[in-house]
Amino acid sequence: MSSIMKSGRRLDEDPVTKDGAEITKVKTLADLGKIAGVTAGTVSRALAGSELVNKRTRERILALAHEHGFQLNQIASKLRSKRTGMIGVVIPLGHERNQHISDPFFMTLLGHLADEITERGYSIVLERAIPEEKPDWLDRICGSGMVDGVILIGQSNQFATIERIAETYRPLVAWGSYQEGQLHCAVGTDNRAGGEIAARRLLAGGATRLAFLGETTGVEIAERFAGVKDVADEVGASLVHLPCHMSFELMTGELESLLAQHDGDFDGIIAASDLIAMTALKVLYGLGKRVPEDVQVIGYDDLPLAAQTMPPLTTIHQDISGGAREIVQRLQSAIAGRDVASLVMAPKLIERETTRGLA
Amino acid sequence: MSSIMKSGRRLDEDPVTKDGAEITKVKTLADLGKIAGVTAGTVSRALAGSELVNKRTRERILALAHEHGFQLNQIASKLRSKRTGMIGVVIPLGHERNQHISDPFFMTLLGHLADEITERGYSIVLERAIPEEKPDWLDRICGSGMVDGVILIGQSNQFATIERIAETYRPLVAWGSYQEGQLHCAVGTDNRAGGEIAARRLLAGGATRLAFLGETTGVEIAERFAGVKDVADEVGASLVHLPCHMSFELMTGELESLLAQHDGDFDGIIAASDLIAMTALKVLYGLGKRVPEDVQVIGYDDLPLAAQTMPPLTTIHQDISGGAREIVQRLQSAIAGRDVASLVMAPKLIERETTRGLA
DNA sequence: TTGAAAGCGCTAACAG
DNA sequence: CTGTTAGCGCTTTCAA
Numbered sequence: 122m123s124s125i126m127k128s129g130r131r132l133d134e135d136p137v138t139k140d141g142a143e144i145t146k147v148k149t150l151a152d153l154g155k156i157a158g159v160t161a162g163t164v165s166r167a168l169a170g171s172e173l174v175n176k177r178t179r180e181r182i183l184a185l186a187h188e189h190g191f192q193l194n195q196i197a198s199k200l201r202s203k204r205t206g207m208i209g210v211v212i213p214l215g216h217e218r219n220q221h222i223s224d225p226f227f228m229t230l231l232g233h234l235a236d237e238i239t240e241r242g243y244s245i246v247l248e249r250a251i252p253e254e255k256p257d258w259l260d261r262i263c264g265s266g267m268v269d270g271v272i273l274i275g276q277s278n279q280f281a282t283i284e285r286i287a288e289t290y291r292p293l294v295a296w297g298s299y300q301e302g303q304l305h306c307a308v309g310t311d312n313r314a315g316g317e318i319a320a321r322r323l324l325a326g327g328a329t330r331l332a333f334l335g336e337t338t339g340v341e342i343a344e345r346f347a348g349v350k351d352v353a354d355e356v357g358a359s360l361v362h363l364p365c366h367m368s369f370e371l372m373t374g375e376l377e378s379l380l381a382q383h384d385g386d387f388d389g390i391i392a393a394s395d396l397i398a399m400t401a402l403k404v405l406y407g408l409g410k411r412v413p414e415d416v417q418v419i420g421y422d423d424l425p426l427a428a429q430t431m432p433p434l435t436t437i438h439q440d441i442s443g444g445a446r447e448i449v450q451r452l453q454s455a456i457a458g459r460d461v462a463s464l465v466m467a468p469k470l471i472e473r474e475t476t477r478g479l480a
Numbered sequence: 481m482s483s484i485m486k487s488g489r490r491l492d493e494d495p496v497t498k499d500g501a502e503i504t505k506v507k508t509l510a511d512l513g514k515i516a517g518v519t520a521g522t523v524s525r526a527l528a529g530s531e532l533v534n535k536r537t538r539e540r541i542l543a544l545a546h547e548h549g550f551q552l553n554q555i556a557s558k559l560r561s562k563r564t565g566m567i568g569v570v571i572p573l574g575h576e577r578n579q580h581i582s583d584p585f586f587m588t589l590l591g592h593l594a595d596e597i598t599e600r601g602y603s604i605v606l607e608r609a610i611p612e613e614k615p616d617w618l619d620r621i622c623g624s625g626m627v628d629g630v631i632l633i634g635q636s637n638q639f640a641t642i643e644r645i646a647e648t649y650r651p652l653v654a655w656g657s658y659q660e661g662q663l664h665c666a667v668g669t670d671n672r673a674g675g676e677i678a679a680r681r682l683l684a685g686g687a688t689r690l691a692f693l694g695e696t697t698g699v700e701i702a703e704r705f706a707g708v709k710d711v712a713d714e715v716g717a718s719l720v721h722l723p724c725h726m727s728f729e730l731m732t733g734e735l736e737s738l739l740a741q742h743d744g745d746f747d748g749i750i751a752a753s754d755l756i757a758m759t760a761l762k763v764l765y766g767l768g769k770r771v772p773e774d775v776q777v778i779g780y781d782d783l784p785l786a787a788q789t790m791p792p793l794t795t796i797h798q799d800i801s802g803g804a805r806e807i808v809q810r811l812q813s814a815i816a817g818r819d820v821a822s823l824v825m826a827p828k829l830i831e832r833e834t835t836r837g838l839a
Numbered sequence: 840t841t842g843a844a845a846g847c848g849c850t851a852a853c854a855g
Numbered sequence: 856c857t858g859t860t861a862g863c864g865c866t867t868t869c870a871a
Contacts, residue, residue, distance in 0.1 A: 148848090149847095150849065151848085151849095161848085161849075163856085163857055163858075165849065165850060175856060175857085178857085192619075192620070193625075193849080194847085194848050195625050196564065196626065196847085197559050197848035197849040197863090199555050199863095200556050200848080200849075200850095201848080201863050202850060202851090202863085203863070205555065210606070223587070223591040225584065228582070228591075229582055232582040236608070239607075239608050244605055244606075244626075245606040245607070246604065247594065248598075248604070249598050260551075265551060265554045266552075266553040369784035369785065369788060373787070399788055402790070403789075403790055403792075425727070426785070428728070429732070429758055429762050430790075433762075508863095509866095510864085518842085519841075519842055519843075520842095520865075521841075521842065521843080521865095522840085522842075524865065524866060524867085525840095525841090525867095528866085533840065537840085537841085553865070555863085556847090556864035558847095558865090559864080560846080560847050560864075560866045560867085562847070
């Protein structure tokens, strides 16, 4: 790595007042109490804004706290009160090993979750889990005592593990799909319906031979594919499944050979994600295919990016911010000890320019 | 929100063995110690893999721990040992108010940071800070006692705040730019050089009128602009600055009116980010401009996405994963009490198809 | 090699 | 209204 180093400058460790008196940093409630002439208990109550403590004393303590830059030791507070105020947000990397957190869909969801969680006064402990390497990934997180609840950004291929944990650990909500009778709370869209909508739209635009792009290892994608297949079977359209990775880096080459190889097998593509769709657009262009004239394309997710492709991408919209809100809301209920139900939202077709006008 | 609700099923709270005896969950070291016939101290040592405890006892304890699914209470452990094992990763949202974490550059960086941090056995506390709302955002994070160190994903417009904190809080590393003599440790690329490289490339491709796309509120972008300006001034090329937001959602409309309005003012565009470049590509297409024949475009960052635009984007590469590694490495040194220097990496031109062949 | 004991910094009864 | 007291669950001397 080509680089230039710049050196930092050294700092005094112990600050000293102008008149030379040592300042011993106020680190504990007792320290502050000593200055204020009260005990730690009172300071604790004052800082918590308790009505129990005299208004004047309280204000004096608050002022002193501010003046000395005092901050509560969160660890001690959490240990004692048994409320951590933290929520574990974990990204299970089940079937995309040796890869980092980067899926834009998950990142967008994470962004919205962060907003919701922060707004409710919780902190976020972010975990990247690789189930294949540590089968007890979820137990560790749930049992760490570090978090009041856990959010799973996707179920990956860990449905069974999540179900098992849910038997004993309640404050857990996952983004993902809902299977009849499942134990854990999931929030997501109806992927099967999404697949159906996409397939029907392609057919309505005149397609007769469909292709589905994406690996079906994860439940959600598998359901999208199932939806597509239902429709294809129903109307007797052909359908090829072209599995490819879900990240830009891994997908491009695959897609090039896959699409070139199956050239002519399809005139309508349903991509498992907008990312795949975007790459497909580019590969198709390289193959000399016109979109949507020769081949129609539909994406999935409706990420901001989908509106910026060329041509702009028709796609299946998932309400990510609404979903994030629901997830955090449900988790908070669960933390409060209430029983929470799963939520299956309806997907929505967003018409842009990679599909043909209706016949 | 259109939705279907599915109800979860209720669970027993107290598991009972087949023979009816109550299982009281093993929650503390003392609990486990009682079962193993030793004290909490010994269990603690055993679990820590200490050589001090007899191998056979240790193995027995380990087996028992596993059998009962025992997990150490992290909070208590951290309080006592005064090592939290957590690193605060904060995204300062200085000049993009009312917006969530979603900038793909930051998200990509976050992904790599998460990898590095996890690999070193730390956990991540993710914070989204809005300095405008809470001027003491950084003090709160650094003083919370929750983290051993802090990583800032970007300096935003908070350079001064960061410098102030750095006077007393050492384990802090930021992604961003380095200013002569600065106190806090920063890792980033030479943005001015990046701007220069981009401008020269456009000029070499025959451009004579440059446009810079992006708001220059943040230090990094401002430096990129400065680099461009240096070159423009040097060769007497014209340069317009077209400020626009950095996120897809906010940028599109702006860019449409900006580019339409300045049509003819430029034949070479330097975008402050790949995102802006991608949107510009689309807007330009709508305006009937050919890229690179009529207008050349250069992006910044070299995100995975840059290779997938149409045409594929020429851009200035920043080594995000290398940067993440350096950041975490430096932070770890700083946590260990060592003094760490800033790092300025060299940017690199990636030639793709939005610039013209050299004359 | 293990036990006993002290205490991390805080909160929450319980008294007064 | 405030002080006293007793831990939260763990780690780590110090003794044995």
